[in-house]
Amino acid sequence: MGKLKIEGKELRAIGYPQGPVISIAMNVMEKNYKHHTKEDAMEILKQVLAAPVEYMDDAVLALIAEQLIPKEPAEGAEVSLNQTGVRFNVFGAEHIEQGAMHQMYTAAKLPVAVAGALMPDAHSGYGLPIGGVLATENAVIPYGVGVDIGCRMCLSIFDIDPKELVQKESFYTRELHEATLFGSGAQFKQAENHEVMDSVAFSELPLLKNLHGRAWKQLGSSGSGNHFVEFGIVEIPEKDEVLGVEAGTYLGLLSHSGSRALGANIANHFTKIAKQKRRLPGEANNLAWLGMDEQEGIEYWMAMNLAGDYASACHHVIHDKIAKQLGRKPVKRVENHHNFAWKEQWEGKDVIVHRKGATPAGKNVLGIIPGSMTADGFIVKGKGEMAAVNSAAHGAGRLMSRTRAMQSITHNALKEELAKHGVKLLGGGLDEAPFAYKDIHTVMKSQQNLVDIVGKFIPKIVKMDGTAPKPWMKSKKDAEVSGE
Template structure:
């Protein structure tokens, strides 16, 4: 079994059948959902597509597949970015040791009180001067009036949602590394404002003449040099910055609670990791300047540090990119779902959730049953499948998890 697994992984990447050489996959075709394969083939048919790279956490998404990297020539598909623009992860190592941990339930409660989760938001934005973020955030919201006019009524909501978690697979975690040092990790996106901007521009793209008759209307694109593309990129860059600033603020709030909880200890923090995995970037690919969308994928350029999370109970990997041009300098964003949320709710019980998160301070109720570890692919196998894309720096074991 182990030998077969190693042989299988040594053959990756593979070319997706019936797609020429445009789609290369770091996952065996037989192990990918039929609909996800169909989505990848539809993307590859778009005339603007230079190539598609598929990560080992691949699964069905809306329009474009999650776990896909799409390089386009003078075009971009908003659905290939995803509706949670700028969604990503952040992490920071502390100097706290495992043997110094105390009362994780109390710490989880204080984190949940400091950082709103689910549909909740701040009553008012925290004092940003505490985190050295005042200038950056002020500049971000000073530019709000330059966004599409349809989102103008959402400004105050966006202000209050900065530095809040949201729900679904977003999380705040404490983890231990191989040296038993504590890490803070989190996963979040651009909240309602990012989704609203994404949906708005997807609908605009669908209405454009050059997108009529596409193999899939969800893959509608904007073309470089048009007013619609300029407007989309403007709003996109703003939403990506919002998401990054939101993660930075949550890290600051999280760190404050850790310092308070471990009062008396000289707590210190390393430089943070803060990376997107739903975003667009202009990059040099195969000698050409292309627009690269990563939907459920991270940039893994040579030396780039990133976090690849698993699920509740399985921890995360800190990785360093190998700069592999074959994957368009990319790697997976996480474990990836192996079953839908509805199927997970029908397949498992609260007792299953408690069993699979044993020893972890977290919610174990029906409200997070769709996030049960068994609903996700094996993060260790996902990492093994992309050894040519990233170098493992360390594995982080989850000891506390906050979900929305």
């Protein structure tokens, strides 16, 4: 197959406007998709043209997408970065790419920055790096939280012999299929009932009011990308007074997903406003903030918390459905956000702590840090380490972008890896193969001063988005918008 060659007239023929976007699109596609057919390449370009905002987090296609989004007239004052940034600690620096380090250095120079930290699973994101933690004074940064607001983990521990996962594999497989929906844009025909949908925030903010109907139909769905619902084995080596579960081996249900279209729309809406109010230098443009004493900041805070509650409700709907089918109540449920902002205290000062792909790890705070579809996950208890701004990693962290993973990992290699670990995969793709992630044990070793491990989760039946990978699928390298 020859190298891809696209002409400007072909782009204009499918609707691309005359301007810089033509040459940028040609260069991006010919460089990054040179082994694709022209038909596939043009389909990708049509997808980006139809919905450019959905590709703003793509590691490659964002270059094209940003040219297609209308530029808003500058309204706010120009804001300069500080010459030197606030000091931040880096955990597992030898395993973190330079792009993420550079993004953190930029964030640390914001005038509102107070403290920061970079977790060992960190990699480049959009605005604040994934694995980045930033405390600010009287300011909230929409892209310091990310697009998938409230993306979180939830683990239900059942007093059931995990041997059932083999003995009754078809039963547990069926329950995963029936408990939720995967795929970008997935909606239920019959909406679930949950008190979160009665929140007054939906009626107080016009943006949220318009999103209410779709959010209701997506309640309990799981999205795509790195989101999953899986059964596995929970091992508790000894009883921990905070976890409160007796030592033993249990059956576990673990889920990972966020706030779906609701969170994505909130993030994009308020980021647009923040950029209008504060014009930052190019490399810091996506770190524009809203003051907590400004109407827009107050509205974002309300919307963000609603998205967090909604994400939590999605998990609870899934777990409650399965618990009902199992005929058991969990002996313990452990859960945590890892894309969110919290009001906390830092050295006696009220601050807003943004954790974008980072797990809250205050003293004795429980959390879940997953590995990959074949790697162990861990139940952890925070040590309250101030050097890490009371935070820890949120997972293994990506080693490869989705595009690179799909180009370099074979289906046979994935099949062999699943068999090696005795994992049954329902859906999923090469972009989520274990090889695309860092070694979770290395990550945990790099943060042994941040958390104590009080339990382990070993995946056995894993359900992910089953959509067949296409050349134009969003790479979403930072996994911020896996749900939409």
